Amino acid sequence: MSPEPTPVLAAGAVCWRMVDGKPRVLVVYRAGHADVSLPKGKVDPGETLPETAVREIREETGLGIVLGAPLGTVEYTLPNGREKVVYYWSAEVNDHDLALAKFTPNDEIASVEWLTIGAVRKKLSYEHDVDVINRFAKRFKAGNARTFPVIAVRHGKAVDPGTWDGQDATRPLLQRGMDQAAGIAKGIAAFAPERIISSTAVRCLSTVAPLSELTGIPVKPTEAISQDAYEEGTSDVPAVIAKRLKRKVGAVLCSHGPVLPRIIAELAARTETEADAQLRRAASLNTGDFTVLHVSLRHPRRGLVAVETHSPA
Template identity: 50%
Template sequence: MTARTVYAAGGVVWRVVDGKLRILLVHRTKYRDLSLPKGKVDPGETLPETAAREIHEETGIRVSLGVHVGISHYRLPRDREKIVHYWAAEATDAAVRASSFVPNKEIAGLEWVSPKKALKRLSYPVDVDIVEKFRARLDEGALRTFPLVMLRHGKAVSRDDFDGCVDSERPLAPRGRRQAQELVGPLLAFGVRKIVSSPAVRCTTTVRPLAAALGSKVHLEPGVSQDAWEEGCSDVRRVVGDRVRARRPAVLCSHGPVLPDIAAELALATGSIPGSYLGSVSSLDTGDFTVVHLSADNPGSGIVATEKHSSGA
């Protein structure tokens, strides 16, 4: 990121009302315009965190992010550039009922409209372009999704600096502990609710802060451990199959050598056409993760989309 570039994030918030899809537009008080909910990245924040936070702050609705639907670019005064990332985000009935929105000095009102009407009502061409991309996802039947997150554990103490004899007991380094804390926000933004982890200490410690934030436990799974992989007795296929059948947002925390097998099994379990993208999504540095979006209605229709994120620590 550069000083002359302003980064922001937001979403195309959608719901189905009486069988018809509607998206949420915001009436901004100061500018007297109609736009999509979005806002600037706060210091230390990731783009997914920003998107979820800004949607909630502007609309009062808490959402989990779905597929990434596009990026807008435009110029600001003093020759600066603004780059805004957008995700599709379903507003559940419960979330809408729980909305805390009241008109305020930033947002004067909210309006649910059809995508077609949004194209006519939005104030800016860059927002129109994002809604067009959203409509393309809609036409593909790729809107209602759930994420399976492939996470590589945080940075661990090197083998040379580790006094123990069992590699699975090797702990996180200070950088890894920072990564573990910084992963919480973005993983929550994607709605992760279940945590599955290799029993290795460097994996369980990586997801412990997330478990604390969720108030849930870490499900230990030897089938995705590096020990099992090295011994030729890993059980990645079963673990991945269980997660796909469950159709619930989950994170799988594992090791660099095991991640390509997880990606390959995700492709097989969803009927996806294999390709070079599998190598890309599974090639992660420590503390990084890939979100694999799958159709909630028909997981066997293939991987809908993937996106890689860095912990930044």
């Protein structure tokens, strides 16, 4: 018996903006399919899902977007019998990005239109797209449509401590670790962090170096989230998390396997989020993985809006 074919993976977004005090959502009219849908597209080889969503929105609509919190997935069967899974995020579009957008009708997308949520529900051709809009509408009504990300990153694969003669903090990344670091840079950048904070260990600093180069954001090293300080009892995770919640801007925290559960537990406690199985899984990262924890700008102490974890492409 032949194995089941792997699903086709795709990613997209509910692009929204405020007009006269109400949200408008972007839909696309697809010429080839003769339908109305949310913008999305298939994952290219070597891409993370967040990276795909940003690229596809730009290609289909001309918009450069920043991903907000995820809106879950939809699954359906293609005409050829293969399953397709589409991952969606919300993405608020500001006036500046809208002014820069240049949409050109093409063979795939005939036109785009901004509509009220009610009008979008009526226009969309597929019920699964309406489900995504309903998820967004529920989040908007709760006051949680606007969020900022705290992105916890575990360093890439490093030289084994048993084979390293120097201090543990000086262990470098293996080639696999360098590949992991390069593979997550665009995926993290999709959430537009404004700060990159790293343990002082070489393996952490090297992991966020490609992200820093891509975004132009300098890396701020700190012992507060280093493994050495954690094991010595001199780390200061609470202060780091408190500052991030006070500033309310996206930030990357690159640290170590033993420290990351403490970082995420502290964020959960300060946002009054129940420490459930999902959060525990989000804290148990493999090397090179990253977890995005979405905090509500309006209600930061009413629980995290969403949590998602990604691996290197």
